[in-house]
Amino acid sequence: MPARARKELFISRPIVYTAWGLVWLFGYGAMWLSVRGQHPYTGPSGVSIAVVFVLAAFAIAAVLVIASKTVAGIDGKSTRDRRIIGSTWAIGYLTLLIVAPVISNSVSTRTLAFISFAGPVMLAGLTYILASVLGRDRPPLALGAWLVIVGASCAWQAPAAILATCALAGGGAFLLMAVIGTRLRTHGS
Amino acid sequence: MAAETELDPVIHAPTRLRVVVTLATLRDGDSLSFTRLQDLLGLTPGNLITHLRKLEDAGYVTTVKTGSGVTARTSVSLSQQGREALNTYAAVLRQLLDSASTSGTSPH
Numbered sequence: 001m002p003a004r005a006r007k008e009l010f011i012s013r014p015i016v017y018t019a020w021g022l023v024w025l026f027g028y029g030a031m032w033l034s035v036r037g038q039h040p041y042t043g044p045s046g047v048s049i050a051v052v053f054v055l056a057a058f059a060i061a062a063v064l065v066i067a068s069k070t071v072a073g074i075d076g077k078s079t080r081d082r083r084i085i086g087s088t089w090a091i092g093y094l095t096l097l098i099v100a101p102v103i104s105n106s107v108s109t110r111t112l113a114f115i116s117f118a119g120p121v122m123l124a125g126l127t128y129i130l131a132s133v134l135g136r137d138r139p140p141l142a143l144g145a146w147l148v149i150v151g152a153s154c155a156w157q158a159p160a161a162i163l164a165t166c167a168l169a170g171g172g173a174f175l176l177m178a179v180i181g182t183r184l185r186t187h188g189s
Numbered sequence: 190m191a192a193e194t195e196l197d198p199v200i201h202a203p204t205r206l207r208v209v210v211t212l213a214t215l216r217d218g219d220s221l222s223f224t225r226l227q228d229l230l231g232l233t234p235g236n237l238i239t240h241l242r243k244l245e246d247a248g249y250v251t252t253v254k255t256g257s258g259v260t261a262r263t264s265v266s267l268s269q270q271g272r273e274a275l276n277t278y279a280a281v282l283r284q285l286l287d288s289a290s291t292s293g294t295s296p297h
Contacts, residue, residue, distance in 0.1 A: 005214040008229060009221075073225025075264055077218030135216075 011070045013139070014181040019059040020124075021174030027052035028117070028167035035160045041109055044163070081134040088130060092123040113159035121170050122151030139177065146173050196285075199247045200278045204232065205240045209249060209275050212267035220253065220266035241265060249274055 030051040031044035071079070100116045107115075125147030132141035150169040154162040200206055207230055215221060227237050244250040249271030253264045267275075 005211045005229060009211075009214055073222035074215065074219055075222070076216075076220050076266070078216050079219075 009070065009074065011067050012185075014178040014185065015066060016063055017143075017174045017178035017181060019062055021171045021178060023052075023055040023059045023171070024174060025167050025171030027055050028163050028171065031117075032160060032163035032167055035163060038160070041113075041159050043109070043113075043159075078135075081131075084134065085127060085131050089123065089127040092127070093120060096120060096123065110159060113162050114154055117159070117162045117166055118151040118154035121154070121166050122148050124170075125149075125151060139181070143173060143177050194281065194284075196281055197274055197278045199243060199249065200274060202240070202243075204230070204236070205244055206278075208237075208240055208244060209267065209271060212250065212265065213272060213275055215266070220251075220264035223252075223263040223265060226265055244271065247271075247274075 030048040034045040034048040035041060035043065067082075071082070096115065096119045100112065100119075103115070104112055125144045128140040128144030128147065130144075132138065132144060147170060150165060150173070153169075154165055157165060200209055208226070211226065211229055212221060223234075223237070227234060230237065232240075241250060241252060245252060249268060251266050251268050253266075255262050255264070
């Protein structure tokens with residue numbers, strides 16, 4: 001019963017990590033493929049950016065459907081924590097979406113690429129650290145810290161390399177966490 | 190804790206044990222709606238109410254009713270006393286099972 005209740009009352013982390021891992025791997029990967037070999041760098045193609053938004057929309061929809069079914073009927077501290085985490089990420093991401101075009105003409109392409117591509121990675125990392133602190137949970141802390149390091153490391157890289165780093169080190173970290181989470185769930189149940 | 194040798198009769202009933210264990214999986218400070226708890230356990234409303242009343246009388250669960258009419262909602266949560274009672278119950282049961290397995294393997 002505890003294993004069944006836990007499975008039914010808690011959002012499956014491996015599913016969430018897999019969804020975001022695939023979005024990052026294929027989304028950033030598509031943008032990287034579109035800028036690879038550009039001389040001079042002009043930015044990702046419209047198609048690759050559309051791929052990112054379509055993949056992200058599917059991932060957000062899937063996570064919301066799973067979450068709403070799982071946490072239905074649960075109220076209290078974890079509901080409040082989820083609202084704080086969700087709104088922190090949403091406000092941060094909207095800020096990046098607004099700021100990047102505004103500063104696009106006044107900063108170098110490298111700086112713009114860092115803010116536009118590595119910014120969401122660091123924001124996701126900080127959001128996972130916040131989730132870890134609120135939920136007193138270690139795995140999100142490790143993922144969050146890694147994503148902040150991955151995002152910060154992009155400050156020393158060219159735009160194409162930033163995209164490759166975010167796809168492989170960012171998306172790869174999510175997929176690795178999904179594999180670890182699935183194994184722990186299998187051995188724990 | 191060490192003095193406990195009897196299984197708590199309030200928790201020992203199978204249905205009440207399932208109720209308490211289900212509520213114990215929630216994080217501290219969380220509650221579960223009556224209907225979701227009912228769905229998870231596959232109980233009728235009357236049956237669940239009966240068991241919740243016994244657990245509430247023992248101080249193991251807290252029920253809170255909010256709203257009225259179609260928006261009425263009853264939330265159920267495990268109290269600190271209930272969590273401690275479950276831990277004690279698990280420890281006593283483990284002790285009993287350990288002693289049973291020890292006596293079962295001893296030479297005659």
